[in-house]
Amino acid sequence: MDIGEIARRAGVSRSTVSYALTGNRPVSEATRRRIQTVIDELGFRPNAAARALKEGRTRTLGLVIPAAGRRLTDMQLGFVATVVEAAAGADFDVLLSPSGGDHDRSFERIVTGRRVDGVILMEIRLEDDRVSRLRRSGLPFVAIGRTRDTAGMWWVDIDYTALVSRCVHHLADLGHRHIALVNRSAELIAAGYGPGHRALAGFSEAVAERGVAGLDVCCGDDAPAGEACVERLRAEHPEVTALVSVNEAALPGIQRGLERAGLGIPRDFSVAGVAARHWAEDFRPPLTAADVPTHDMGARAVELLLEQVSTPTAYPRHLLHTPPISLRSSTGPAPRPAT
Amino acid sequence: MDIGEIARRAGVSRSTVSYALTGNRPVSEATRRRIQTVIDELGFRPNAAARALKEGRTRTLGLVIPAAGRRLTDMQLGFVATVVEAAAGADFDVLLSPSGGDHDRSFERIVTGRRVDGVILMEIRLEDDRVSRLRRSGLPFVAIGRTRDTAGMWWVDIDYTALVSRCVHHLADLGHRHIALVNRSAELIAAGYGPGHRALAGFSEAVAERGVAGLDVCCGDDAPAGEACVERLRAEHPEVTALVSVNEAALPGIQRGLERAGLGIPRDFSVAGVAARHWAEDFRPPLTAADVPTHDMGARAVELLLEQVSTPTAYPRHLLHTPPISLRSSTGPAPRPAT
DNA sequence: TTGTAGGCGTTATCAG
DNA sequence: CTGATAACGCCTACAA
Numbered sequence: 001m002d003i004g005e006i007a008r009r010a011g012v013s014r015s016t017v018s019y020a021l022t023g024n025r026p027v028s029e030a031t032r033r034r035i036q037t038v039i040d041e042l043g044f045r046p047n048a049a050a051r052a053l054k055e056g057r058t059r060t061l062g063l064v065i066p067a068a069g070r071r072l073t074d075m076q077l078g079f080v081a082t083v084v085e086a087a088a089g090a091d092f093d094v095l096l097s098p099s100g101g102d103h104d105r106s107f108e109r110i111v112t113g114r115r116v117d118g119v120i121l122m123e124i125r126l127e128d129d130r131v132s133r134l135r136r137s138g139l140p141f142v143a144i145g146r147t148r149d150t151a152g153m154w155w156v157d158i159d160y161t162a163l164v165s166r167c168v169h170h171l172a173d174l175g176h177r178h179i180a181l182v183n184r185s186a187e188l189i190a191a192g193y194g195p196g197h198r199a200l201a202g203f204s205e206a207v208a209e210r211g212v213a214g215l216d217v218c219c220g221d222d223a224p225a226g227e228a229c230v231e232r233l234r235a236e237h238p239e240v241t242a243l244v245s246v247n248e249a250a251l252p253g254i255q256r257g258l259e260r261a262g263l264g265i266p267r268d269f270s271v272a273g274v275a276a277r278h279w280a281e282d283f284r285p286p287l288t289a290a291d292v293p294t295h296d297m298g299a300r301a302v303e304l305l306l307e308q309v310s311t312p313t314a315y316p317r318h319l320l321h322t323p324p325i326s327l328r329s330s331t332g333p334a335p336r337p338a339t
Numbered sequence: 340m341d342i343g344e345i346a347r348r349a350g351v352s353r354s355t356v357s358y359a360l361t362g363n364r365p366v367s368e369a370t371r372r373r374i375q376t377v378i379d380e381l382g383f384r385p386n387a388a389a390r391a392l393k394e395g396r397t398r399t400l401g402l403v404i405p406a407a408g409r410r411l412t413d414m415q416l417g418f419v420a421t422v423v424e425a426a427a428g429a430d431f432d433v434l435l436s437p438s439g440g441d442h443d444r445s446f447e448r449i450v451t452g453r454r455v456d457g458v459i460l461m462e463i464r465l466e467d468d469r470v471s472r473l474r475r476s477g478l479p480f481v482a483i484g485r486t487r488d489t490a491g492m493w494w495v496d497i498d499y500t501a502l503v504s505r506c507v508h509h510l511a512d513l514g515h516r517h518i519a520l521v522n523r524s525a526e527l528i529a530a531g532y533g534p535g536h537r538a539l540a541g542f543s544e545a546v547a548e549r550g551v552a553g554l555d556v557c558c559g560d561d562a563p564a565g566e567a568c569v570e571r572l573r574a575e576h577p578e579v580t581a582l583v584s585v586n587e588a589a590l591p592g593i594q595r596g597l598e599r600a601g602l603g604i605p606r607d608f609s610v611a612g613v614a615a616r617h618w619a620e621d622f623r624p625p626l627t628a629a630d631v632p633t634h635d636m637g638a639r640a641v642e643l644l645l646e647q648v649s650t651p652t653a654y655p656r657h658l659l660h661t662p663p664i665s666l667r668s669s670t671g672p673a674p675r676p677a678t
Numbered sequence: 679t680t681g682t683a684g685g686c687g688t689t690a691t692c693a694g
Numbered sequence: 695c696t697g698a699t700a701a702c703g704c705c706t707a708c709a710a
Contacts, residue, residue: 389687
C-alpha cells in the first residue's frame with residue numbers, strides 16, 4: 001500500500017495526498033477529509049525510507065553507547081532513557097550503536113550510511129576517535145562529555161573538576177586532613193576517560209590548595225569493587241578519615257566496607273561524592289553529594305542536536321553543569337585522633 | 340557522493356559498482372579491486388534509505404521498551420544491551436521505541452512506517468495491545484515475555500511459575516511454615532504484567548500443595564520500597580520466617596530491612612528469589628536464587644526474530660527458560676519458634 | 679484548488 | 695563480464 005493507493009481510492013492525485021499529509025500546500029477541507037478517511041480506513045503511513053530518500057533526512061538520531069559487554073552504569077542508562085524520551089517528544093526515533101574502541105561496523109554504518117540526521121555520543125575520552133570521525137563526516141553531533149580539545153564541538157558535560165574540588169573543600173572545612181578519592185576503574189582512566197581525569201585534577205588541585213593529604217584510588221564500577229577498595233584503603237591508609245566518590249556504582253560496596261570495618265558514618269568516617277540522586281538517597285546515611293542531573297543532560301543534548309540539525313551553520317554551543325552539592329548526612333567533623 | 344560518483348571514478352557503470360558492493364553478480368577481480376580502491380579512498384557507503392526503499396527491508400530491528408519516565412530495571416537494561424549486541428553481530432541496527440500504555444506515536448511510526456524489519460517487545464502484559472497491533476500488521480515480532488494467549492506467537496520467557504514454586508518447596512523443605520512472596524509493584528500487577536501474575540500463581544499453588552501459610556505483597560522496583568515492604572511484613576506478620584522475591588531491585592532494601600529488624604540471614608530469616616546473577620551475588624549473604632539469563636534471552640530473541648524475518652512462513656517458535664536455582668547461603672532451616 | 683512529471687540513490691532486469 | 699534503464703514510494707517544482 002502506498003500513496004498512490006490512497007490517491008486512487010480518494011479520487012485525487014498522488015501529490016494531493018502528499019500535500020494533505022505534509023500540509024505543505026493548502027488542500028480543500030472536503031478533499032482533505034476524504035483523504036483522511038481513506039488513510040484511517042487503511043491505516044496508512046508514508047514509507048519512512050522513501051521519505052528519507054527524498055528529503056535527505058531520516059528523522060532519526062543515533063545514540064552511540066559504550067560497547068556491549070560491559071554493563072552500562074546507571075548513569076549511562078539514565079542518559080539513554082532521557083535521550084530516547086526527548087527524541088520521541090520531537091518525533092525523532094533513536095538508533096542505538098554500541099561502539100567501543102575504534103572503528104566499529106555499527107558506528108560506520110550509521111554515520112557513513114547516513115542513517116541518522118545527527119549523533120549523540122556517550123562516554124567520551126579525552127582523545128576520541130569517534131569524535132574526529134564525526135568531525136570529518138560533517139554529521140551533526142553532540143557529546144555527553146567532552147574531549148580535551150573542544151574546538152568547534154557541541155557538548156553537554158558535568159564539571160567534575162569543580163564538583164570534586166568542592167567536596168574536598170567541604171571535607172577540609174570539617175577538619176579532615178587525609179582524604180581519598182574513589183575514582184572510576186583503572187581501565188577507564190587508562191583509556192583517557194574524561195570524567196576520571198578531570199575528577200583527579202580537581203582533587204589534586206583542591207588537596208594541594210588546602211594542604212591536606214590526598215590519596216586517589218581507582219575502583220571498578222560495582223559494589224564488590226567498592227567494598228574491596230575500602231578494605232584496601234583501611235589496611236594501607238588507616239589515617240584517611242574521609243573519601244570523595246565519583247563512582248556511584250561502587251557506593252553500596254563502600255558503605256558495606258565501612259560498616260564491616262566498624263566505622264560509623266559520619267562519626268568515624270565521612271563520605272561525599274558525585275552521583276545520581278537515587279544513589280545518594282539510597283546510601284545510609286543519605287550521601288552528601290552533587291546530584292548528577294542525567295535527565296536534564298540527556299534532554300539538553302537532544303535539544304542541542306536538533307538545533308544543530310535544523311541550523312547546520314549555527315555556532316557551536318555547550319553546557320557545563322555544576323549542580324550544587326546537596327548536604328545530606330554522610331559528612332561530619334573529622335574524628336579526634338585516637339592519640 | 341553516491342554510487343554514480345564511484346562508478347565514474349572507477350570508469351564503470353553504476354550497476355557494476357552495485358554488484359561489486361552486494362556480490363549479487365560476479366565481477367571481474369580487476370574491476371572489483373579498482374572499485375574497492377575508489378570506495379576506500381572516498382569512504383563511501385551506500386545510502387541506507389535508498390537501499391531500504393529498493394530492497395523493501397531496512398536491516399533494522401525495533402526494540403520496544405517500557406515507556407520512558409519509569410526507570411528501567413536492571414533486568415530490562417540487560418535485555419536492551421544484549422539485544423543490541425546480538426543485532427549488531429548480525430549487522431542489524433536497533434531502533435528504540437519507548438512505548439508504554441497508549442500514546443504510542445513512536446510505536447506507530449516504527450510499525451506502520453515500515454522502519455524496521457521486525458520488532459522485539461519487552462514487558463509484555465497478559466493482554467497486550469501492542470501484540471495485537473503487531474499481529475494485525477503482519478510485521479515479524481518476538482516477545483520477551485508472553486501474553487495469556489500465545490497462539491501463533493514467537494516468544495522467549497522465564498518460567499516464573501515454576502521458579503517461584505521451586506523456591507517455596509525449597510523453603511518448605513527447610514521447615515518454614517509461613518512464607519511471603521515479594522512481587523513487583525501493584526501498578527504492574529494491576530496492568531496485567533505477566534511475570535507478576537505467573538509468580539503469584541506458582542506461589543499460591545506451591546503454598547497450597549505444601550500446606551504452608553502464604554502471604555503475597557506487592558513492592559515497588561527500588562530499595563526503599565523493599566525496605567518498607569519488610570518493615571510492614573514484620574509489623575503485620577511476625578510469624579513469617581522466609582520470603583521469595585521476584586523483585587530484584589527491591590533486594591538491597593529487603594536486606595536492609597531485615598538487618599534493621601535485627602534478623603540474621605539465614606539464621607532468623609531465609610530469603611530466596613529470582614534475580615539476575617549480580618543482584619544475587621551482591622546480597623549478603625549471597626542469595627539462593629534462580630539466575631535470570633538475560634544475556635541468553637536477549638540473544639535468543641534476536642535469533643528468533645531474524646529467523647522469522649528471513650523465513651516469514653516459519654512455524655512459530657518459543658523458548659521457556661527454567662534456570663536452576665543456585666543454592667547460595669541465604670536460606671536455612673526455619674528458626675525454632677520462640678515458644 | 680488540483681494535477682503532471684521528475685528525481686532522491688539503489689538494485690535488478692534486461693540487453694549486449 | 696558489463697551497461698543502460700526501470701522501478702522502489704515519496705515530495706515538490708511547475709502547470710493548469
